[in-house]
Amino acid sequence: MTCFKPLPLSLLQSALLFIAACAFSTTATAGNLVVQVLDKEGKPAPDAVVVVVPASKTAAPKNPLPSQVTIHQEKMRFVPAVSLVAVGAKAQFINNDPWEHHVRASAAGAAQFNATAGEGFELRLDGKPEGKPAKTADATFSKPGAVLLGCHIHGSMRGHVYVSDSPWAALTGADGVAQLEQVPEGAAQIKVWHADQLIDIAAQAYTVTASPGKLTLQLSVVPRRRRL
Template sequence: MNRPNTPAWLIAAVTLLPLVAQAATVQVTVLGRDGKPLAHAVVVIEPTSGARPAAPAPVSAVINQQKMQFVPGTSVLPVGSKVTFTNLDTWEHHVRGMPAGLASLNPGTQPGFELRLDGKAEGKDPASAEVTLSKAGAVQLGCHLHGSMRGFIFVADSPWTLVTDANGVATLQGVPEGAAKVRVVHADQILEAPPVAVNITPVTALSLPTQVQSRRRRP
């Protein structure tokens, strides 16, 4: 039963709700150049019909430097997010953040950042510094002192962005049905492949091969 004071526009909106495009579940399996599942790949779904969705809300995140690694090694964070880098090792590290892939050849289009973090002293809090991720895109992390240290951040402006698991699978919920394009981005990728056009149905499963040969990660 409708309440007497309910506005007519609200009644109409509720009546039309079943006509709104349904949200789908999309499972994407990403394969490396060798045909094996590719972990730590970033899958981005961008609907191409209807209004552009709002970017996800910024968050606060922590990336540690621990045992000569960035932890987590791959992160997906919305545009505007703040990241605190913390050095848990007892020796000094740097944090170098630069545009990934070919964009690194022209860093003036997307400025990077550099931080210096002292080693953790016994009985004291670890050194940390905060960075705001103000522009969408891929960021490669490194350390000036330790060339083997590598990390990766994908700064997302699509709410349907996720990292593949150990089986190379990313399952994204709430994706609008209809035309869309799917992108795959990986830390070991030099040139991003063109997006793949797809039609999203209520339950969609995709297998996407890539030319990425993932480097072996340190344990």
């Protein structure tokens, strides 16, 4: 009869910790993804929001979405024209123009037809006095989705804030490319949103792997040229 001598407790604990670490490293793998967004004519679409919703949440994004953002009103524009933030993010609006502006925030696109009464917010900002600090106002974006920014006085002013409930989200640059890092491996849904795309494009199924991935998505519109 063969007898086995039990392992010392400290050695047994170390072995269990090693096994657990190996298991975690196996499941908590992530990959990088490059998404190219094109307009209806096949040209790069800047300021598109790409959101990846992985089935597994075993990894954390390399660059978390901002929890605070500053949006300027200047030369009759919202700057930046599109901001991407996390749910619960706080925004500070700054009026750099010498005349009064408002900030009217409401659901954007098709979502506006499902918005409840009183949803959104309205702010008023006096014009910036010469030689004095600009006027500011604060707001919080507590609900996921696209938000349209406008001004009661100047109807041509338009901006957007996209509030993402997935931390794996990015804005496309001038080349129409969004880069997302450390996306959990496995099944995922990829959504693309653009301010001029009134009807949301259906989410696309995608499998994230450890190898760098690349995907091209196309809008059904040609975005209007932004005023400089």
